[in-house]
Amino acid sequence: MSNYYIITANNLPEYASIDTDSVDFRYKNACIMCQHQHIDIKNPTVINVDTESGDIYPDLIYNEGTGIPLVSDRFKNILDDFEMEYILFSKVILYHETLRREHECWLMLPPKIDCLDYEKSEISEHIGILRRAVIDERTTGRFNMFKICDKRGIVISQKLFITEELVQYLKKVQEDEDITLKNVIIKSL
Numbered sequence: 001m002s003n004y005y006i007i008t009a010n011n012l013p014e015y016a017s018i019d020t021d022s023v024d025f026r027y028k029n030a031c032i033m034c035q036h037q038h039i040d041i042k043n044p045t046v047i048n049v050d051t052e053s054g055d056i057y058p059d060l061i062y063n064e065g066t067g068i069p070l071v072s073d074r075f076k077n078i079l080d081d082f083e084m085e086y087i088l089f090s091k092v093i094l095y096h097e098t099l100r101r102e103h104e105c106w107l108m109l110p111p112k113i114d115c116l117d118y119e120k121s122e123i124s125e126h127i128g129i130l131r132r133a134v135i136d137e138r139t140t141g142r143f144n145m146f147k148i149c150d151k152r153g154i155v156i157s158q159k160l161f162i163t164e165e166l167v168q169y170l171k172k173v174q175e176d177e178d179i180t181l182k183n184v185i186i187k188s189l
Contacts, residue, residue, distance in 0.1 A: 022048035
């Protein structure tokens with residue numbers, strides 16, 4: 001039986017965060033609903049940094065409320081070396097208006113998959129919130145990172161789920177190369 005985890009960001013005040021009002025609504029919706037076809041991968045998207053946030057750029061900028069996961073070049077290279085499949089990466093320019101500084105990073109858009117064991121998971125039916133996820137490993141295939149959708153294809157959690165295989169790879173890379181991914185948190189389900 002496989003174990004699954006949640007990867008998230010520690011959003012400390014000194015870390016940069018995005019100004020969600022600066023993000024085009026189509027781009028926001030594409031990220032929230034995992035609709036790759038609405039992302040222009042040929043041209044970088046410019047997103048403003050929240051001027052109230054810090055100016056340190058971590059390896060993962062993610063707030064489940066926005067649904068927009070951004071990763072550093074270093075983190076993207078690690079994922080590329082792992083040969084992540086089915087993940088769309090698109091260049092993003094973060095612009096800090098006060099400091100008049102740009103920072104390049106990547107949108108990381110995972111697929112959505114219907115992989116819940118509905119009998120063991122807990123979903124608040126009247127508001128559609130996933131309270132407890134139990135993943136049916138027979139339905140995850142070769143997806144090492146994903147968001148969960150329901151049978152209709154509607155994303156029911158903005159959490160980024162990852163496989164144990166990916167967790168072990170990240171640990172190995174950090175040990176072998178003596179690097180620490182800045183602010184990346186991995187939690188058990």
